[in-house]
Amino acid sequence: MNVDFFEDEDSTVRALRRSATARRDESAEAARGLAERAAREELLDVAYATVDSPFGPLLAASTPRGLVRLAFPEESEEEVLERLARRLSPRIMRAPARLQAVARELDEYFSGRRHAFETELDWTLIGPFGRKVLGVAAAIPYGSVLSYQEVAGEAGSPRGSRAAGNALGSNPIPIVIPCHRVLRTGGNLGGYGGGLPRKRWLLELEGALAPELS
């Protein structure tokens, strides 16, 4: 018995294949609410959404503990999510409802109406030294700045301003952990993971820097 013969493209097989794919794909509708249900059943380890900003769409990701990652538009969404899958958990879903509060706070911040973030943070992606350094940065008030040296000193490594710079540069939650408020001694902007024009823009927004004449 030649089994393949029975699967020849006769009218029955054609009808099965055709009519199975003829109908409109409604799987997007069927998937609606899945992320929320997953979250209710405590199966959603990382929720993400894109959030509008003056810099373009930011990718925001939260765990049940809090905001864990904020990525600038030029970072590939696929790569950011794959790294989160490896470092945290592959149970990652798009779930804008889970990031509404973050999105609102960012929106208020960018329009100058908010000077401090209240959203909870998840520091899991930040190593022990990074936690000290970014912890210092997180405590710098809106509109103020510190030098890399001062941050290193407060983090307990007075001679580690270069290491502090590296820790600030790999901040997984920029803007919300305001690493942009750290400058070189003497006022030179130093570096910024999101690019110096953005650092300048943020500092001007906060009034820490006079608008540049151009």
Place this chain on the structure above:
Amino acid sequence: MSQAPPPFQAFLDDHREVVWRFLLASVGRTDADDCFQETFIAALRAYPQLSGRRREHNLRAWVLTIAQRKALDAHRARARRATPVADPAQVSQMTTPAAGDGRDEALWQAVEELPERQRSAVVLRFVGDLAHREIGMAIGCSEEAARRSLHEGLSKLRKVVPA
């Protein structure tokens, strides 16, 4: 080295269409949405234990295996609560997946009436596009038995569909 599977959202985006079409053909419109959510919740539950080295195609076979079990659950639940219904039109609306032309409706009605294993084999083959070996794995039988069920199912359907 063990590797994490891709982010679940990417997995969902890649496979939701085939799962939805599979369920639509297996259980019909009424139960498809519920089965769809049950399938992906079950997949999400098991997901971190999956090896990242599974290839794309294996992931499809894996999720269709879960969908297949959910479809069986739905069929059994439906059989349990089955009561005589006065209006035959209502029955056909409940069970046929296609609202398309009448020929398709007759075909899907016939698929619906196949014995469990034959129905599963036919739908996994022609909607899920799985290989015989994968069909066997999905319904828990040998590749040879899967081929046989498929053949028997197709033979019955051929009597319904004019050549």
